Amino acid sequence: MKPFDTIGIIGTGLIGGSLGLAIKRAGLARRVIGVSRHADSITRARRMKAIDNGSLNLSIMGDADLVILAAPVETIIRIADKLKAVLKPGCIVIDTGSTKEAIVRALSRTFPLFVGCHPIAGSEKRGIANARADLFKGALCIITPVRTTDRAALKKVKRFFETLGARTCTLTPVAHDTILASVSHMPHCLAFALINAVPAAWLAYAGSGLRDMTRIAASDSKVWEEILCTNKSAIVRAIGAMERQLRAFKLAIARADTKTLRRLLVQAQQKRQRLA
């Protein structure tokens, strides 16, 4: 018997579509159904066999034993009540949002069997066209249970991601948002700010360094607006830490303080080597 009869995916984009492909490859459900606001995303997801059935309408989710919310952060929060009205009792609900405090606070109230999740597997690419069955292989999935989280549902969700090849760990929603502000949200702001800081006419002289550093600046602006607005204080703090480090470089360079500069450079080089 499959772990789930029917799994529903809301948002058949890069993450949702990849989850569909991975679920089917791993044999985790008899049937995968999908909901999207875009008819062509559903058509394409069906053609790629990421889902068996799709709809523009949430009511299709009435069959699901597990529903995965793989939409932008604010969409996830906005559709919760409407989704609740169609779900059958016992349905587990998870999400894949990039910020967790706002989502977990809202959805833990709405759904008795909600588990907040964040598989760290996105990229600047988006849409079902870029979906891959192996997107979660070796990726880390952060699960953010709270005091009220159902332990059986939590265990099932943990096993679900591990079956897809992901590693899992648990963090509180606050710890998740604080850490991700530093390792993901602030670096995204940096990439956006960097490409904005370079005069357009000079881009022709860029090497692979600038290309790599600004790759994520091509990320979807709507998705990122929602991430930045649902994790404000942690991101502002992380940008503050970044500003202090950058100012240290600026001062050391301006003063030709080679001793300080060497210390900062060696620290960076050694720390980067730990990030295999």
Next chain:
Amino acid sequence: MKPFDTIGIIGTGLIGGSLGLAIKRAGLARRVIGVSRHADSITRARRMKAIDNGSLNLSIMGDADLVILAAPVETIIRIADKLKAVLKPGCIVIDTGSTKEAIVRALSRTFPLFVGCHPIAGSEKRGIANARADLFKGALCIITPVRTTDRAALKKVKRFFETLGARTCTLTPVAHDTILASVSHMPHCLAFALINAVPAAWLAYAGSGLRDMTRIAASDSKVWEEILCTNKSAIVRAIGAMERQLRAFKLAIARADTKTLRRLLVQAQQKRQRLA
């Protein structure tokens, strides 16, 4: 007949070694000779056939018709007088340094046939072990002639890089340093500062975004200390521009000013798309 009889390379690392391999593949010289401070770099360069002969001693360069200085910026400047004493008349001298004003000012005085060059083809990898014959294929080589530059030598050097598969353009040393401060030197500072700003214990939660953004932070610290110290004012200005952009993001996020945030994000996304 080959364009050059003997080409000498000073510094048989990533750039120097790759030049040796590329010169031999393109048949640009009858013989390639190399100088390094490290005996094993010479041994390895000979074994890889990047050079035919190598020495720890500059005097070997007395045979060369073209000498390429592929060493760190300050080393290039430091050894100029010693090199001048051994070169034969008519020998063209070029360099591959990442900053041009300091080098061109010093070396234009020392060598009658000096042409400043900067092939934009490095990476965070270094050493002869990473040398590749195709490193310059499709790369841009910026040539920085000044009023006193010999026109025949300039033409020959331009053709030299184009034969290796590079595109060439000319800029004044000041324009080169201003532009490169923005598209390369400041972004390197950003990568160094970013990895220093992220608490070490949180690196385990990093995705591909942080990895890509800090890849160049693994660059050689000695090389970068010299680049940063020989292009101080332009880099300090470029960091200033970056600080203003980052502050704009911080303020928009802190104020939840979604209108400004959206404008900044869309600008970044569209600008990044132009950087193919």
